[in-house]
Structure formats: structure tokens, C-alpha cells
Amino acid sequence: MQYELKEYQKVKFIEEGQGEPLVLLHGLFGALSNFQYLIEYFKHQYKVVVPILPLLELDLLHTSVGGLAKYIHKFLEARDYKNIHLLGNSLGGHVALVYILKHPERVKSLILTGSSGLFENGMGDTYPKRGDYEYVRKKAEVTFYDPKIATKEMVDEVFSITNNRLKVIKIIALAKSAIRNNLGEELNNVKQPTLLIWGNNDIVTPPFVGREFQRLIPNSELHFVDKCGHAPMMEVPEEFNVILHKFLKKLNEPATVI
Numbered sequence: 001m002q003y004e005l006k007e008y009q010k011v012k013f014i015e016e017g018q019g020e021p022l023v024l025l026h027g028l029f030g031a032l033s034n035f036q037y038l039i040e041y042f043k044h045q046y047k048v049v050v051p052i053l054p055l056l057e058l059d060l061l062h063t064s065v066g067g068l069a070k071y072i073h074k075f076l077e078a079r080d081y082k083n084i085h086l087l088g089n090s091l092g093g094h095v096a097l098v099y100i101l102k103h104p105e106r107v108k109s110l111i112l113t114g115s116s117g118l119f120e121n122g123m124g125d126t127y128p129k130r131g132d133y134e135y136v137r138k139k140a141e142v143t144f145y146d147p148k149i150a151t152k153e154m155v156d157e158v159f160s161i162t163n164n165r166l167k168v169i170k171i172i173a174l175a176k177s178a179i180r181n182n183l184g185e186e187l188n189n190v191k192q193p194t195l196l197i198w199g200n201n202d203i204v205t206p207p208f209v210g211r212e213f214q215r216l217i218p219n220s221e222l223h224f225v226d227k228c229g230h231a232p233m234m235e236v237p238e239e240f241n242v243i244l245h246k247f248l249k250k251l252n253e254p255a256t257v258i
Contacts, residue, residue: 003032003039005052011075013051017043020108021081022248024050025072027090027114027231028174029140029158034089037237041245046085051075053092055174056167063170064177065091069098076106085248087111089231090204091174097183100190109251110194110217111244114205114230117183118212133159144229145201187216194220195247197240199228221247 003014014032022042024035032050039048051072058067072095076084084107088096093115100107136159141147161167194217198210207224214222223243225232232240 009075009078011051011071011078013049013075014039016048017046019046020083020085022046022048022085022087023076023081024048025086025088025092025095026050026053027088027092028055028171029161030089030092031157034231034234038087038233038241038244041237041241046248047081049079049081053095055091056161056170058170060170060173063173065094065098065174065181066177068095069102072099073103076103082106083108085109085111087113087244088115089113089233091116091178093117094178094181094183097187097190098181100192101183101186104191107192109248110190110192111197111247112194112213113197113232113240114199114202115209115213116178116205117181117187118216119205119209136162142203142229143231144235145199145227146229146235149235184212184216187213188218190217191219193247193251195244196220196222197232197243198222198224199230199232199235200224200226201228202230204230 003016005012006015016039024038026034035050039050042048053068054071086096086100086107088094093112094117096110096112097115097117100110137150137155140150140155140158144150161171196210196213198207200207210222210224214220225236225239228236
């Protein structure tokens with residue numbers, strides 16, 4: 001599915017549909033394709049917005065979770081989106097959390113799936129190895145319950161990134177920033193209704209991470225999905241969309257007076 005890639009104040013993004021904004025933030029090796037099923041499903045009821053995070057374009061000083069959150073803040077302010085449903089996967093979830101803690105006024109709800117911010121095992125004890133295609137392929141495959149989802153095209157794209165020395169340095173900077181930036185003591189300040197969707201077979205941010213997010217975020221609900229890894233919106237899109245749709249629908253229902 002092809003979408004028009006717009007540009008506003010140097011930010012590239014997709015915007016499809018009308019209604020309350022549903023803003024989607026991708027992860028470290030994420031791309032627009034991660035959200036294709038989500039965009040198609042929700043563009044009929046919401047304004048679905050997917051900004052391209054400049055993971056490898058920021059200067060090294062700002063190549064961090066905080067730097068990305070500032071980038072998103074400027075974009076959302078410039079576009080003047082309000083009542084935002086903010087969704088993040090992996091590193092994108094971490095960026096969403098840093099943003100909502102600093103700028104809660106624009107956000108109506110938060111959706112996290114396989115988010116870092118408490119614990120993540122993305123690199124294990126190693127970082128991307130230049131020139132080692134097999135290493136990159138295995139790392140891509142373990143992101144999913146079904147390794148076939150890590151297509152050759154996907155692996156080739158990650159491999160090309162890890163073959164560039166400066167890009168590897170920036171990936172390492174982002175990964176280290178995510179590990180350092182632990183939000184455990186701040187999550188009780190998230191007041192917005194929060195939906196947590198987690199793969200039961202996620203080995204990057206394992207199921208206990210989802211449970212810990214639920215324990216620490218006051219107004220949160222947690223849903224586990226079987227036979228699913230680190231990116232539920234890609235691996236089990238139909239189930240993911242049903243869970244998210246119910247959550248968003250419930251937010252807009254009038255409160256029952258007893």
C-alpha cells in the first residue's frame with residue numbers, strides 16, 4: 001500500500017483520514033510498513049499520522065530518546081494536533097512516554113506495544129556487527145514469533161544500515177540512551193488511559209515488562225497476544241486492531257450514571 005509522504009518543516013510524515021489524531025511512532029529499525037494494517041483499518045475513523053523519526057539523521061548530541069521526544073514535540077505543536085491517541089512500538093513507545101510525561105496536555109490516550117522504557121533486551125550483550133549478514137538476519141528473525149516475517153527485504157535494509165560506521169554509532173547511541181533512560185519512577189505520573197498490547201513470545205521486551213508497565217501506570221489495561229513477538233501490529237494485525245478499536249471506542253462512550 002502506497003501513501004503520500006508529506007513534509008512539514010522538514011518532518012516527513014503520512015497523514016490519512018479525518019477525526020481525532022492517532023499518531024504512530026515506530027521503533028529503532030521500524031518503517032512505515034510496520035503500520036500498514038493499522039493505517040488501513042483506522043483511517044476511516046481517525047486521522048492517522050505517522051511521522052518518520054530521524055533516528056540516523058540527528059547530530060550525535062541529540063541522538064537519544066530525549067532528542068527524539070523533542071523532535072516529536074516540535075512536530076505535534078507545529079501541526080497543532082489535539083486529543084491525540086499516541087501509539088508507540090519499541091523505541092517509539094519509549095519516545096511516546098518521554099513526550100507524554102513532559103507534554104500531557106495534548107494527549108488523550110497512550111498505547112504501548114513492546115515498549116522500552118523499563119527493560120529491553122534488543123541487542124543482548126552485543127551490538128550490530130558490520131559485514132555480518134547472518135548475525136543481522138538472526139537478530140531480525142528473533143523480533144518475531146514467526147521468523148518468516150523478517151523478509152529478505154527487511155534484513156537487507158537493516159544490513160545496509162549496519163554496514164555504515166556512522167549509522168552504527170548512532171544506533172548504539174540510541175540503544176544505550178534507551179537503557180539509561182529508565183522511566184520506572186515517573187510512570188505513576190501518566191494519567192491518561194493507557195492500553196498495553198504485548199506479545200506473549202516477545203523476547204526483546206518480555207511479558208514481565210508489560211506487567212510492570214501495567215503495575216506502574218495507574219489507568220492502564222494489559223492485553224497479551226499468543227504466538228506473537230515484539231511487533232504485534234505487524235505479526236497479528238487483526239487481533240491488534242480489534243483490541244485497539246475496543247479501547248478507543250470505550251474512550252468516546254459517555255460515562256454511565258448509576
